[in-house]
Each structure stands twice: as C-alpha cells, then as structure tokens.
Amino acid sequence: MASGGALKRILAGGMVLIGTAVLATAQAQAPDRLKQILDRGVVRVGVQGAFKPWSFPAPDGSMQGIEVDLGKSVAEALGVKFEPVIITSANRMQFLQQSKIDLIIGGMYDTADRRKIVGIIEPAYWTSGPTLLAKKGVIKDWKDIANKPVCGKQGNYYNKQVETELHANLIAFAGNTEAKEALRAGKCIAWVYDDVSIMADLATPDWEGYEMPVPVLYHNPWGAAVPIEEVNKGWGAFMAGMAYRWHAEGKLIELEKKWGVQPSDWFVQHQKQMKWDTGYLNPK
Amino acid sequence: MLELIAPFFRQLYERTGLNFIVFYEPYEFGRFLNGAATSVRLIFWSLLLSLGIGVLGAWTQGARSQALRVGVNAYIQAFRNTPPMIQLLFFYFGLGAFTPSVDMGGYSQPLISSFTWAIISLGIFGGAFNIEIFRAGLEAVPEATQEAAESLGFSRWQTFLYVTLPLAFRISLPALTNNLVSLAKTTSLAYVITVPEMTYVLNQVWSDNINVPEMMLLLFMFYVLVVTLLAAGLHALEHRLALPGYGQ
Numbered sequence: 001m002a003s004g005g006a007l008k009r010i011l012a013g014g015m016v017l018i019g020t021a022v023l024a025t026a027q028a029q030a031p032d033r034l035k036q037i038l039d040r041g042v043v044r045v046g047v048q049g050a051f052k053p054w055s056f057p058a059p060d061g062s063m064q065g066i067e068v069d070l071g072k073s074v075a076e077a078l079g080v081k082f083e084p085v086i087i088t089s090a091n092r093m094q095f096l097q098q099s100k101i102d103l104i105i106g107g108m109y110d111t112a113d114r115r116k117i118v119g120i121i122e123p124a125y126w127t128s129g130p131t132l133l134a135k136k137g138v139i140k141d142w143k144d145i146a147n148k149p150v151c152g153k154q155g156n157y158y159n160k161q162v163e164t165e166l167h168a169n170l171i172a173f174a175g176n177t178e179a180k181e182a183l184r185a186g187k188c189i190a191w192v193y194d195d196v197s198i199m200a201d202l203a204t205p206d207w208e209g210y211e212m213p214v215p216v217l218y219h220n221p222w223g224a225a226v227p228i229e230e231v232n233k234g235w236g237a238f239m240a241g242m243a244y245r246w247h248a249e250g251k252l253i254e255l256e257k258k259w260g261v262q263p264s265d266w267f268v269q270h271q272k273q274m275k276w277d278t279g280y281l282n283p284k
Numbered sequence: 285m286l287e288l289i290a291p292f293f294r295q296l297y298e299r300t301g302l303n304f305i306v307f308y309e310p311y312e313f314g315r316f317l318n319g320a321a322t323s324v325r326l327i328f329w330s331l332l333l334s335l336g337i338g339v340l341g342a343w344t345q346g347a348r349s350q351a352l353r354v355g356v357n358a359y360i361q362a363f364r365n366t367p368p369m370i371q372l373l374f375f376y377f378g379l380g381a382f383t384p385s386v387d388m389g390g391y392s393q394p395l396i397s398s399f400t401w402a403i404i405s406l407g408i409f410g411g412a413f414n415i416e417i418f419r420a421g422l423e424a425v426p427e428a429t430q431e432a433a434e435s436l437g438f439s440r441w442q443t444f445l446y447v448t449l450p451l452a453f454r455i456s457l458p459a460l461t462n463n464l465v466s467l468a469k470t471t472s473l474a475y476v477i478t479v480p481e482m483t484y485v486l487n488q489v490w491s492d493n494i495n496v497p498e499m500m501l502l503l504f505m506f507y508v509l510v511v512t513l514l515a516a517g518l519h520a521l522e523h524r525l526a527l528p529g530y531g532q
Contacts, residue, residue, distance in 0.1 A: 138390035149391060154475075154484070155491035164311065171398075171478045172488060178377070178476075185381055189391040 033227065034234035037102055041080050045071035046087035046101040052200065053259040054107055054126075055084075066255045067105040070125060070224075073251065074103065074242055093118050096227055103226055103239065107196075110223035119231025120223035121239045123274070125246055127266045129216030130158045133183065133198045134190035139213045142166055144189075151179040151188040158217060162192055199262060212262060219266055248274040286313050303495035304502065312489055319485030320506065326402055326481055327468045327510065333407025334467055338414025338460075342452075343444055345419055356415065363412035368405075369473045375405040376477040402474040410467035417459045421452030454525050461518040468514055469507060482506050 037043050047055040047067050055065040063084040075082035085101050092108065095101045096118055110120050132139060132150070139145065143166075150168040152159050153176055163170050171188055173179040180201075183191045191198075195216050201207050224243060230236045246252050247270045256263055286308075293307040306316035344356045363371065376398060385392035396404075425448050433443040475484035482503060490499040 135390060148388075154487050157492060159488060160492045172484070173478055174476050178373075181377060182478075185377070186385070186392040187380075187394065 032234050033102060033230045034238060037078060037080060037235070042083050043071075043075050043078060043080050043103065044083045044085050044101045045074065046092050046095055046104040046106050047071060047084050048106045049086040049088070051107055052203070053261060055105075066126070066259050066261070067107070069255055069258075070105050070246065070251075071103070073246070074239070077242060078238075093225075096225060099227070102235070103224060105224045108222055108225060110221050114223075114225075117228065118225040119228045119236050120225050121231075121236065121243050122223070123240075123243050123247060123270065124221030124223045125243055125252065126222040127216070127219040127264065128194055128196045128222070129219050130156075130162075130192055131195040131198060131212055131216045132190040132192055132214050133180075133201065133207070133210055134213055136209055136211045139190055142214050142217070149188040151182045151191045153179055153193065156193075158192070161217065168192075195262075215265060244274055247271050248276065286310060302498055303493060304498055305493050305495060306486075306489060306499075306502070312493075315485050315489065319480060319482045322399070322479065322485075323471065323481040323506070324510070326399065326406070326471045326474060326479065327514070329403045330406035330410060330471060331464050331467060333403060334410030334414050334464070337407060337411025338418050339449065341411060341415035342418035342422055343449075345415065346422070346444075360412045360415055363409050364416075368409045368470050369476055371409055372402065372405045372473055372477050376401045398474075398477045398479050401477060402471070402479045406467060406471055406474070409470070410463060413463045413467075414460065417456050417463055418452060420459065421454075421456030422448055424455045425451045451527075454522075454527060457518070457522045457525070461515060461522070464518065465511055465515055468511055472507070 047063060047065075050056055051065070051067075053065050055063055055067040058064040063086075068084060071084060072082045085095070087095055087101070087104065087106050089106075089108075092101075092104050092106050093114070096104055104118070105125070107126075108114065110124055114120060132142075132145070145162075145166055145168040147167060148169065149171050150162060152162065152170050152172045154172040154174055156172075159170055159172055162168050170192075171182065173182060176193070176197075179191055179193075182188055195212060198212050202210065202212065224239060226236050226239055247267070250271055253263075253267050253271060255261075256267060290308040293304045297303045297305075297308070306312045341356050341359070344352050347353055366374075380394060380396070380401060383394060383396050385394040429451065430443055430448060433447040438446065471481065472483040474481050475487065478484065486499045486503045490496045
C-alpha cells in the first residue's frame with residue numbers, strides 16, 4: 001500500500017512537470033501578434049459592413065469610410081497590406097478572440113464589460129452621445145428645452161438626465177418611428193437620441209429643414225481593440241501610438257471634414273491635449 | 285409617507301439586492317405617485333365615458349330611425365373588431381393630425397392631449413361592448429312591464445329612463461362588471477401614446493435602474509389592487525341594487 005502511494009505521488013509530480021513544459025512551449029509557439037502581421041504582410045481589420053460614413057461599400061465593392069481610412073493608415077505605417085473584414089456588433093469580439101482579425105475599428109463603445117474581453121486601445125478614436133434633432137432655428141442651446149415637450153424613446157438611460165437636469169417634459173415613445181413621427185407632427189420641440197443615428201437621418205432627404213443644433217450631452221468614446229493578451233505588448237503599444245497620432249496630427253479632424261460629419265469639440269480638445277508642445281526647440 | 289417607508293426599502297436593497305427604488309428615492313417616488321394617479325384618473329374617466337356611450341347606444345338601437353340604428357351597429361362593429369392598441373394609435377396619430385393645435389414656437393400644443401385621446405379611445409372601445417351588454421339587459425325586461433308604463437302615459441324616453449333602464453341595468457351588472465374590469469386593465473395600453481400612467485412610468489424606472497423583476501412585480505400588484513377594488517365596488521353595487529324577488 002505504501003509503495004502504491006509513493007508511485008502515485010511520483011506520477012502526479014511527473015504530470016505536473018509535463019503539463020508545465022507543454023504550457024511553456026505553447027506560449028513560446030504563439031509569437032507576438034505584431035511579428036505575425038509583419039510576417040504575413042497583411043493586417044486584417046474588422047470594420048462594420050454598412051455604417052455610413054464610418055464604413056460602407058464603395059460603388060466598386062471595396063470598403064470606404066472613416067474607419068476604413070484609419071485601418072489603411074495602420075497598414076501604411078506597418079508597411080503591410082490592408083484587408084478589411086466585415087464584422088457585426090454581435091460577433092466582432094469573438095472574431096478577435098479567435099484570431100480571425102487583428103484589430104477592431106468598428107464603432108464599438110468603450111465599456112468596462114468589454115475591457116474584460118478585448119484590449120481596448122487608449123486613446124479612443126471617436127465619440128458619440130445623446131443630442132437633439134429639431135426644426136432649423138428652433139433650438140440654440142440645451143437650455144431651450146426646459147419646460148417644453150421633448151420626444152424620446154422609452155428605456156434610454158439619458159431620459160432621466162433630460163428630465164431632472166434639463167427640466168424638459170420628456171414624452172417617451174415605445175419605438176423610434178413613433179417618436180420621429182411625433183416630432184414631425186409638432187407634438188414635441190425636439191427628439192433626443194444618439195448623434196450617430198441622427199446624422200444618418202439628416203443625410204436623407206426626409207429630414208430636410210431639420211438640424212442637430214446642440215453638442216452631445218456627454219461622450220461615449222469608441223475604442224479600437226486588439227486581443228486582450230496583446231494590449232500591453234508590441235501590437236497594443238503600436239496601436240496606442242497610432243491612436244495618439246490620429247489625434248495629435250489632426251487626422252481625425254481631417255476625416256471628420258472629408259466624410260462630412262458634423263464637427264465636434266471633442267476632437268479639437270483632444271488634439272490640443274495630445275499635441276506635444278515643441279516650442280522649447282526654438283526659444284525666443 | 286416616504287420618510288416612513290424609505291428606511292425599510294433602502295435596507296431591503298442593501299441586504300437582499302431587491303431594488304424597490306420607487307419606495308425610497310424621492311424623485312422616483314414622485315414619478316410612481318404621478319403614474320398611479322394618472323392610471324386611476326384614466327380608469328375612472330374611460331369607464332364613465334364607456335358607460336355613457338353604452339346607455340345612449342343601447343337606447344339608440346331601439347330608435348325608430350333606421351339611419352340611427354345602422355349607425356350604432358356600424359360603430360359597434362368597427363370598435364369591437366379592432367384591437368384597442370391599434371385604436372389608440374389611430375386616434376392619437378391618425379386623427380390627432382387633423383385636430384387643431386396652438387403654435388407654441390417650434391412645437392404645437394394640441395387641444396386634445398394624449399391623456400384625453402386615451403380617454404376618448406378607451407371610452408369608445410369599452411362603450412361598443414357596453415352597448416351590447418345593455419341591449420341584452422333591455423331585451424330581458426318583460427314586454428308587459430313596458431306596456432304597463434305606456435298605459436300610464438309615459439313617453440318612449442320616459443319609459444326607457446324610469447322603467448326599462450333601471451331594470452335592465454340590474455340585469456346587465458354581472459356582464460358589465462366583467463367588461464369594466466377588462467377595460468380598466470386595457471388602460472395600461474395608453475403607454476403607446478405616451479400617457480404617463482403606471483406601465484409607462486415603471487418602464488422608465490426599470491430602464492433607469494435595471495430593476496426589471498422588482499418593478500414588474502410592483503406593476504402586477506398595482507393592477508391586482510386596483511382591479512380588486514373596482515370589482516369589489518361593482519359587486520357591492522350589485523348587492524345594493526338587487527330587487528327582492530327579481531332575478532335572484
């Protein structure tokens with residue numbers, strides 16, 4: 001019996017040793033993602049399929065838009081080929097985990113839950129948030145909606161803020177279509193919703209004579225993402241550098257203009273914040 | 285009121301995670317009270333309107349003018365055969381576009397608010413059923429009773445008001461209770477045209493605070509309570525109005 005116990009212990013010890021060795025080789029075998037991309041000569045970027053003007057098909061079938069341009073700038077800096085991969089909001093993080101793509105630039109909000117699954121790149125490259133859609137000239141400031149009826153959608157988390165801090169009479173409908181119909185019928189002075197969705201509406205002829213008169217209530221930044229184990233390695237650090245330069249060099253402001261997105265102060269502020277002051281090189 | 289119950293519900297949340305925020309946070313408590321008051325007012329007025337329509341409609345069904353009779357029947361068919369939610373949307377968005385409104389600069393204040401539209405729509409919906417319920421009651425009143433009233437010199441309207449209707453009302457009460465209870469519950473649909481009643485308010489509360497199960501439970505209990513009270517009141521009325529030896 002005693003010898004049997006000893007044998008078991010030796011066996012168990014051996015298994016642990018083997019296990020450790022296997023793990024070690026597995027880790028050694030998965031090379032750095034940045035090296036993989038350079039060896040492959042292609043960077044695969046997950047972008048949305050139909051998300052104008054961030055990422056949408058061009059007449060020739062290739063992808064175009066703000067996020068596609070950002071992806072191309074990454075490929076250019078690495079000296080590799082750019083390969084867009086169409087993702088959806090539901091599968092983009094799985095694609096990244098399964099190494100089907102190297103990077104997400106796909107209209108993804110930076111949230112605490114997502115940071116547990118993917119490596120969100122700081123700084124964020126874009127932003128959106130709740131704002132107003134109203135007839136031209138009616139509203140000049142967020143204060144203008146106090147004590148007036150404002151349409152919204154039931155269940156939006158900023159509804160309470162609109163009621164308690166801006167003192168508007170929120171009329172919340174079950175669906176967006178009804179809410180927008182109520183705005184058209186003049187049942188409310190404005191419609192409160194995410195600015196990206198409002199911009200898409202304004203791009204259609206249906207909403208001629210309407211505008212987005214106020215800046216967003218608060219910002220919901222959008223982050224690019226790399227696999228979570230890469231965020232503090234070469235690939236993550238490289239992407240953080242890219243994101244930093246997109247701000248500092250004014251690339252994002254340029255893209256805002258190029259694709260006709262309504263300019264936001266957020267980009268101007270971040271450019272100022274991140275632009276390195278080189279004034280000391282030429283002292284007066 | 286809130287000071288009394290707030291400590292209990294706050295502790296309940298801290299200890300068990302059951303978040304009945306409407307019972308300890310002043311802002312949410314205010315919303316809850318407004319929602320409850322709106323619901324009760326909505327139920328009261330739409331039931332009253334449906335009763336009025338029921339009585340008038342049942343009388344018109346026996347009118348001499350054929351046009352009136354056809355009109356009432358068409359109304360019953362139209363409103364008994366369409367879902368109440370569609371009717372609410374039809375009145376608010378469909379007819380609401382043609383009703384006058386006051387321009388307030390950038391938006392217009394309609395003369396008929398969503399709350400009024402809900403009363404009109406639900407009253408008309410419930411009224412269509414009430415007409416048929418009252419008709420059943422009226423037809424159950426013996427011919428002989430009406431002939432007796434006629435021989436005493438009552439006019440057609442007087443016979444209806446003083447003889448037929450009081451008897452018919454008693455006969456109709458059990459079926460009427462059913463329909464009124466059903467109508468009281470249907471008022472929860474008014475949330476689709478943004479009447480801030482209980483369902484609308486609690487929906488907003490659970491979206492803001494992610495406490496869906498608790499607020500669903502509260503909503504359920506609210507309707508149980510309101511409908512129980514309504515049914516109890518109607519039953520009491522039935523007992524009070526019971527005529528000895530008549531249908532008992």
